[in-house]
Amino acid sequence: MLYPWQGTTWQALRAQDARQHHALLITGEPGIGKLAFARHLAKSLLCESTSDAKPCEVCAACRWVEAGNHPDYRELTPVVEDEEADSESKAKKKPSAWITIDQVRELNDFVHLSAHRGGQRVTLVQPAEALNLAAANALLKTLEEPPPGAIFILISHQWRRLLPTIRSRCRQLPMPLPERAQALAWLEAQGLADAAAHLAEAGGAPLAAIERADASALALRRALLAELAEPRQLDPLALAERLDKQKLEVGKVTDWLARWVYDLARLGLADSVRYYPDDMSRLAPLASGLDPVRLMRYHDTVLAAKKLASHPLNARLVYEQLFFAYQQAVRPMPKG
Incomplete structure (x- = not known):
């Protein structure tokens, strides 16, 4: 049907x-x-x-x-x-x-x-x-x-x-994305809790929202975003080691990272976010003073890593490179 x-x-x-x-x-x-x-x-x-x-x-x-x-x-x-x-x-x-x-x-x-x-x-x-x-x-x-x-x-x-x-x-x-109200009504009819947040994180795609609402993946994603929100305290080596031990798919991690960086850049360019509206309290302070062009270049780097996710890569090495580069991408621009 x-x-x-x-x-x-x-x-x-x-x-x-x-x-x-x-x-x-x-x-x-x-x-x-x-x-x-x-x-x-x-x-x-x-x-x-x-x-x-x-x-x-x-x-x-x-x-x-x-x-x-x-x-x-x-x-x-x-x-x-x-x-x-x-x-x-x-x-x-x-x-x-x-x-x-x-x-x-x-x-x-x-x-x-x-x-x-x-x-x-x-x-x-x-x-x-x-x-x-x-x-x-x-x-x-x-x-x-x-x-x-x-x-x-x-x-x-x-x-x-x-x-x-x-x-x-x-x-x-x-085939266009469904209207937000229609998608939310359908998700709520499926019994999905916090449907609005999941729909936003899925970019407006209802079936993807249900897939992304898996409880275990949700907890891991929130833990990762919490660390990304504090780049000065971020330890790329330790984070890469933890993600590698958790056996997370590279495609999933790079997807979360790409969406987070996209929202940071969009905040600087359009004062809005697409994927993580519930994280505005963490995104907004971090986005202030960043270079959107540098962020989008880094975003392209993350997408390139995502495309290679199906290849037999060393996941830990991929994460280390991405997180070190992330710290550089979110360095505030010099004042004046």
Whole structure:
């Protein structure tokens, strides 16, 4: 089913008729329900009821899509590979960083077959930016000469990372963030305590707000921000060692750090914050007298570290470098 804030986007798409183009690229921030929207669209395209305004949710086709076993529906996602494990431990699973060319080749076999149910064949690719270069080029060939009845739905959190040629073969559907009041009402209906603070920290994305509200992660984030608020007392080596022992993901720590620095810079430039309004009492004194340009350069450094979070880096070394650089970034500008 669609989320409450997706009704307008759905109506606009249906008014254009999703069948008019063989490929749709859904873009927007993570945590706003793009995947749910795409699956809802896939159901409507494969639904065997007489109405095409929305999926009926009760026919065999709708139930098969929901269960992930419709013969004319495929989802292309990053593959799951075995981690290396010694003989005394069980092999664990972790998602790889890429959608591979072998997956696209298997997909090509699927899209060139006749539909089992006599309708269309629908493929959902998410996230599309996870296509490695070889896979992207292979998919591009199919998008350029799509078989009759084949429809592709691509989801992207970072559409600028896609090949321009792939973007040009798709009709783009930007999905906006929901209105704050609507998102808050939905979060409160889910029973989320302190919904406003979590929504702000998630940048206005309701599903991300629920994910970020995990109690253990919340306590760790607050502890980190408390130390960042006192840069003169901050011990980069000790903090890096503690975070490393806590086995926190580098991506999560760099995300918190980037949002904190963004709010510091925004306070200096626009006298407002986006992510941590509940921390204004700590942000405001620290932001006074800082160089916003220096902060944004440091912000770029943190984002670069975040992009490398999936690589096998030495987390402790990454933290040490970031926190030493943070102390330099929040040095007050000379007076006069």
